[in-house]
Amino acid sequence: MTEQPQNDEARHAAKMAKKKAARDKIMATKSGEKGLIIVHTGPGKGKSSSGFGMILRCIAHEMPCAVVQFIKGAWQTGERTLIEANFSDLCQFHAMGEGFTWETQDKARDIEMAQKGWEKAKELIRDPNIRFVLLDEINIAMRYDYIDVEEVVKFLQEEKPEMTHVCLTGRNAKEPLIEAADLVTEMTLVKHPFRSGIKGQMGVEF
Amino acid sequence: MTEQPQNDEARHAAKMAKKKAARDKIMATKSGEKGLIIVHTGPGKGKSSSGFGMILRCIAHEMPCAVVQFIKGAWQTGERTLIEANFSDLCQFHAMGEGFTWETQDKARDIEMAQKGWEKAKELIRDPNIRFVLLDEINIAMRYDYIDVEEVVKFLQEEKPEMTHVCLTGRNAKEPLIEAADLVTEMTLVKHPFRSGIKGQMGVEF
Numbered sequence: 001m002t003e004q005p006q007n008d009e010a011r012h013a014a015k016m017a018k019k020k021a022a023r024d025k026i027m028a029t030k031s032g033e034k035g036l037i038i039v040h041t042g043p044g045k046g047k048s049s050s051g052f053g054m055i056l057r058c059i060a061h062e063m064p065c066a067v068v069q070f071i072k073g074a075w076q077t078g079e080r081t082l083i084e085a086n087f088s089d090l091c092q093f094h095a096m097g098e099g100f101t102w103e104t105q106d107k108a109r110d111i112e113m114a115q116k117g118w119e120k121a122k123e124l125i126r127d128p129n130i131r132f133v134l135l136d137e138i139n140i141a142m143r144y145d146y147i148d149v150e151e152v153v154k155f156l157q158e159e160k161p162e163m164t165h166v167c168l169t170g171r172n173a174k175e176p177l178i179e180a181a182d183l184v185t186e187m188t189l190v191k192h193p194f195r196s197g198i199k200g201q202m203g204v205e206f
Numbered sequence: 207m208t209e210q211p212q213n214d215e216a217r218h219a220a221k222m223a224k225k226k227a228a229r230d231k232i233m234a235t236k237s238g239e240k241g242l243i244i245v246h247t248g249p250g251k252g253k254s255s256s257g258f259g260m261i262l263r264c265i266a267h268e269m270p271c272a273v274v275q276f277i278k279g280a281w282q283t284g285e286r287t288l289i290e291a292n293f294s295d296l297c298q299f300h301a302m303g304e305g306f307t308w309e310t311q312d313k314a315r316d317i318e319m320a321q322k323g324w325e326k327a328k329e330l331i332r333d334p335n336i337r338f339v340l341l342d343e344i345n346i347a348m349r350y351d352y353i354d355v356e357e358v359v360k361f362l363q364e365e366k367p368e369m370t371h372v373c374l375t376g377r378n379a380k381e382p383l384i385e386a387a388d389l390v391t392e393m394t395l396v397k398h399p400f401r402s403g404i405k406g407q408m409g410v411e412f
């Protein structure tokens with residue numbers, strides 16, 4: 001009477017052993033390491049927060065890293081507070097933007113700030129000690145042509161040190177950047193609480 | 207001769223002022239606050255890391271929070287190291303899983319660990335002091351029916367304190383959970399470096 005569950009367990013173990021063997025075989029071919037160009041785009045949540053999740057991993061592994069925030073610079077976000085207060089030795093934080101373009105209403109000023117952010121980004125990416133650079137919301141600045149996407153792609157391809165990871169976030173990532181990237185994730189919005197009158201909340205959105 | 211750019215700038219400012227007015231009007235209707243059921247699913251990257259990005263925000267705002275890791279418990283991940291070493295007063299970390307099912311090859315043991323994780327999750331969610339609970343990879347445990355999705359949904363709807371946020375991550379989130387959630391993001395894989403022989407790397411994947 002107890003044979004049935006034992007058979008089930010044996011079948012499960014055999015199936016999983018087979019799956020593991022197949023997976024191990026695949027993983028054995030994935031031996032390369034290189035600095036990645038990572039893009040988080042799309043209308044869904046999680047583009048910036050997963051960028052900061054990776055920054056957290058870098059800090060944990062004591063990999064020097066840096067953040068340039070292109071749009072949300074006027075806000076004292078939680079991630080900025082935490083990093084500046086605890087990990088400024090491992091992670092440089094540069095908040096360059098002054099808000100979304102409909103907040104500033106000053107195109108010349110927006111362009112100037114975006115360009116300043118891009119200059120800082122280049123300096124950080126070139127720095128051989130820095131292993132991971134997060135360019136938060138830079139895709140928005142490229143979308144409005146405040147920064148030229150072709151220039152960004154050319155720089156990443158020609159001047160980024162081989163082992164440095166660069167993560168570029170923001171919706172509407174342009175095609176040349178997606179082409180050049182190694183790892184692209186599109187965050188798709190399935191359901192959003194704004195639709196039912198809930199505002200952005202501490203911990204979740206900022 | 208300088209009139210043209212001034213006109214451009216004036217047009218931009220007027221357009222953005224109009225956009226801001228429209229946006230402010232919409233945002234004024236978003237005054238509610240409530241604890242959200244958040245789901246990160248899909249095959250793309252960023253499901254767990256954006257969960258940890260939100261944990262980082264909570265810690266920054268000194269909101270007590272907690273993590274239950276259902277699958278990756280056997281690994282000493284970067285996020286776990288960092289949180290345990292620096293923020294154990296604000297964030298409880300419980301690593302309950304022992305690896306993916308094809309690593310353990312023991313279904314009974316996997317179910318036992320998943321159920322233990324779920325018991326711990328319920329305890330943390332019920333705790334009125336905890337404001338945000340991340341259930342990392344729990345969707346995988348529900349997908350294999352190691353935890354009953356209907357039970358999870360019922361618990362969240364009936365016993366979750368009103369202001370507590372719960373974030374459930376992992377691919378293949380089941381429909382009843384998506385139905386019950388307030389905020390659902392599907393991470394879509396556009397491009398992945400595994401395809402070109404690059405393995406998971408420190409800082410990026412763990």
